Amino acid sequence: MKIETIANMSKNRIPSIGNAQIRLLESLCNASAVSGEEEKVRSIVLEQIRPLVDEIKVDALGNVLAKRFGQEKKRLRVMVTAHMDEVGMMIVADDEEGLFRFETVGGLEVSQLVGKAVWVGKNRVPGVIGAKPIHLVEQDELSQLIKLEALRIDVGPENGKKVKVGDRATFATPFIRLGPSLRAKALDDRVGVATLIELIRQPQPHLDLLAAFTVQEEVGLRGARVAAYTLDPDLAFVIDCTPARDLPDWESGGYHVEKEEIENTQYNTRLGAGPAIYIADHATLSDPRLIRHLVETAEALKIPYQIRQPGGGGTDAGAIHRQRVGVPTVSISVPGRYLHTTASIIRLEDWKNTLALIHAALSLLSPRLLRTER
Amino acid sequence: MNDLLPLLKDLISEPGLSGYESPVRKLIENAWRPLTDEIHVSRLGSLHALRKGRAPEPRPSLLLTGHMDAIGLMVTSLVDGFIRLVEVGGVDPRVLPGQLVTVHGRKDIPGVIVQPPSYLLPSEVRGVAVPLKYLLVDVGLEPAQVERLVRVGDLVSFAQTPIELGEDYLVGHTLDDRAAVGVITQCLVELQGRSLNWDLWVAATSQEEETFGGAFTSAYQLRPTLAVAIDVTFASGPGSPSHLTFPLGKGFTLGWGPNIHPKFHKAMKDLADRLEIPHKLEPMPELSGTDAYAMQVVAEGVPTMMVGIPLRYMHTPVEMVCLKDITRSGRFLADFAAQLDDKFMEKLSVYPEVVSHED
Numbered sequence: 001m002k003i004e005t006i007a008n009m010s011k012n013r014i015p016s017i018g019n020a021q022i023r024l025l026e027s028l029c030n031a032s033a034v035s036g037e038e039e040k041v042r043s044i045v046l047e048q049i050r051p052l053v054d055e056i057k058v059d060a061l062g063n064v065l066a067k068r069f070g071q072e073k074k075r076l077r078v079m080v081t082a083h084m085d086e087v088g089m090m091i092v093a094d095d096e097e098g099l100f101r102f103e104t105v106g107g108l109e110v111s112q113l114v115g116k117a118v119w120v121g122k123n124r125v126p127g128v129i130g131a132k133p134i135h136l137v138e139q140d141e142l143s144q145l146i147k148l149e150a151l152r153i154d155v156g157p158e159n160g161k162k163v164k165v166g167d168r169a170t171f172a173t174p175f176i177r178l179g180p181s182l183r184a185k186a187l188d189d190r191v192g193v194a195t196l197i198e199l200i201r202q203p204q205p206h207l208d209l210l211a212a213f214t215v216q217e218e219v220g221l222r223g224a225r226v227a228a229y230t231l232d233p234d235l236a237f238v239i240d241c242t243p244a245r246d247l248p249d250w251e252s253g254g255y256h257v258e259k260e261e262i263e264n265t266q267y268n269t270r271l272g273a274g275p276a277i278y279i280a281d282h283a284t285l286s287d288p289r290l291i292r293h294l295v296e297t298a299e300a301l302k303i304p305y306q307i308r309q310p311g312g313g314g315t316d317a318g319a320i321h322r323q324r325v326g327v328p329t330v331s332i333s334v335p336g337r338y339l340h341t342t343a344s345i346i347r348l349e350d351w352k353n354t355l356a357l358i359h360a361a362l363s364l365l366s367p368r369l370l371r372t373e374r
Numbered sequence: 375m376n377d378l379l380p381l382l383k384d385l386i387s388e389p390g391l392s393g394y395e396s397p398v399r400k401l402i403e404n405a406w407r408p409l410t411d412e413i414h415v416s417r418l419g420s421l422h423a424l425r426k427g428r429a430p431e432p433r434p435s436l437l438l439t440g441h442m443d444a445i446g447l448m449v450t451s452l453v454d455g456f457i458r459l460v461e462v463g464g465v466d467p468r469v470l471p472g473q474l475v476t477v478h479g480r481k482d483i484p485g486v487i488v489q490p491p492s493y494l495l496p497s498e499v500r501g502v503a504v505p506l507k508y509l510l511v512d513v514g515l516e517p518a519q520v521e522r523l524v525r526v527g528d529l530v531s532f533a534q535t536p537i538e539l540g541e542d543y544l545v546g547h548t549l550d551d552r553a554a555v556g557v558i559t560q561c562l563v564e565l566q567g568r569s570l571n572w573d574l575w576v577a578a579t580s581q582e583e584e585t586f587g588g589a590f591t592s593a594y595q596l597r598p599t600l601a602v603a604i605d606v607t608f609a610s611g612p613g614s615p616s617h618l619t620f621p622l623g624k625g626f627t628l629g630w631g632p633n634i635h636p637k638f639h640k641a642m643k644d645l646a647d648r649l650e651i652p653h654k655l656e657p658m659p660e661l662s663g664t665d666a667y668a669m670q671v672v673a674e675g676v677p678t679m680m681v682g683i684p685l686r687y688m689h690t691p692v693e694m695v696c697l698k699d700i701t702r703s704g705r706f707l708a709d710f711a712a713q714l715d716d717k718f719m720e721k722l723s724v725y726p727e728v729v730s731h732e733d
Contacts, residue, residue, distance in 0.1 A: 156539025
């Protein structure tokens with residue numbers, strides 16, 4: 001079958017993102033699931049996909065592994081993953097009177113913590129991370145970064161007994177829609193989780209969909225490693241959310257308008273430019289056949305896409321592609337600004353196009369692809 | 375539940391940056407109108423309200439002020455759909471990255487303050503706290519939409535919503551000094567059905583965080599016999615030196631220093647002691663940094679006092695107060711206003727004799 005024919009066929013059943021999907025993403029983002037304690041997101045995932053899949057289990061680390069089998073004879077076993085966990089904090093000491101010392105979990109910059117509201121523990125005790133009043137700050141102190149040792153989570157003198165050492169905390173940022181954008185905490189990688197749930201809703205008769213909602217990505221890709229072993233796929237797609245650093249350079253305007261425009265050339269990805277296909281990051285060299293397949297699919301269907309600038313960072317692909325005898329793997333991300341902060345921003349169009357591209361790429365997947373030389 | 379809580383939560387849910395206090399002024403006017411005999415707005419935007427006394431004219435008057443203006447930010451330029459900022463009032467830029475804000479453009483737009491990656495910044499601000507001029511607001515809109523909706527000079531306010539921490543503790547932006555509006559409201563409530571000898575003026579002043587413009591002009595217009603600035607003071611908490619701070623929930627402070635009339639201080643302290651209301655002395659060795667600084671030198675001069683409400687994390691969007699401190703201060707000020715009689719000024723008239731706060 002020609003690619004155009006299949007493209008036309010699959011166009012008719014491209015999964016769409018409407019209010020129901022946005023509401024699901026909202027509940028996923030607002031849930032707290034710091035690495036190692038993913039149960040709140042897991043329970044939403046289980047509720048959503050249980051009626052759709054043929055097999056489902058929660059493994060020893062807490063990954064949700066679900067299978068939806070096709071009906072055709074020779075079927076590829078395709079793993080698709082998104083991670084459920086998010087960066088956050090853990091309470092490490094009780095200073096009494098409702099004040100607690102804490103450590104960060106995952107890549108979280110201390111400069112993002114100061115002056116923010118947080119939710120602590122499973123019962124979401126509200127708290128804040130305050131700062132010394134500016135009136136009491138010495139002039140030379142203003143340029144110094146505030147250190148983690150100086151910060152406390154403060155739940156107020158009355159609620160101190162409701163928080164225990166070991167509790168996790170997240171930013172208390174509610175999900176909001178901003179024109180063409182969505183803003184929330186933990187869009188990395190709840191947008192991947194929501195995408196994978198939509199993919200499970202779409203039957204793919206020619207393949208076995210092996211869905212893995214993974215844990216502990218943010219602390220070393222640990223869930224994906226065992227999920228890939230268990231599922232033992234022929235190939236894998238990883239859905240994540242990658243930084244868009246498409247901000248203006250300080251010299252390119254504002255106070256420096258007279259200067260020649262200086263371009264930001266290290267943007268990683270750009271918001272609004274479509275799903276980001278990975279070629280190389282710190283942990284993975286993507287399988288070139290899968291990169292080609294994604295690019296050709298996008299071009300055939302006129303779905304916007306961008307190549308993520310090769311460089312640092314990493315996704316669950318880093319663990320998956322080295323599992324067992326090796327798994328051809330590629331990552332594809334929704335570009336997101338300000339990941340690992342109180343409020344990250346994605347464009348709704350980028351999410352729609354990411355879902356459309358992965359869905360089409362799965363629909364057009366043939367065993368021949370892996371028989372070509374890498 | 376504390377009766378003041380709904381009002382306080384409303385007060386700290388409104389903007390009202392220095393010079394632009396109207397959103398919060400309307401709320402305060404609604405709260406005070408039923409509790410007072412007369413109410414008006416000054417030329418610089420302060421709200422004044424009067425509880426009439428019964429003493430013969432010319433009646434002395436007591437003025438209680440709390441400033442209603444908020445610190446925040448203002449738009450300085452637009453770059454590729456991002457917004458650059460300058461501060462209104464004292465803001466530590468280190469609390470800003472990741473802070474949720476509202477941009478008051480042609481309409482209110484939610485935004486977030488962001489710190490660009492360091493490679494986009496000049497080398498001298500890498501590895502240090504990034505100054506405000508390098509920070510941006512992202513409102514999630516296309517650049518053309520931003521250009522249409524936002525202009526240089528538009529205000530940007532903190533969007534942190536109120537947080538209740540148990541029964542008695544409240545967190546939010548601008549509790550400095552909307553907490554004092556709560557104190558004054560409590561005072562007016564306590565005085566319902568009680569008669570006063572003196573006139574009692576109450577004022578929600580404007581522009582304290584920038585120029586004290588409200589306090590200077592309100593005190594001039596109202597010409598009080600005595601004036602009390604109610605403001606927040608530093609509560610003990612993480613990072614704050616213990617010798618400069620006061621515990622939350624353990625009572626208000628009574629200011630002491632050059633901005634304070636020593637005998638006025640003593641009269642208040644004596645009453646607080648007699649009523650067994652917890653309070654602490656707050657040394658203010660030079661200028662008080664409150665409306666008392668301005669009111670003292672209005673016209674021929676006004677005997678001035680300062681009552682402080684301990685507050686944690688001042689000038690961040692997560693300021694914290696204890697509601698008990700607010701209600702107790704309101705009750706105390708009501709008792710103070712109610713006991714003022716025609717002899718009271720005699721207690722102050724011997725100034726300048728040497729007075730110590732320990733007398």
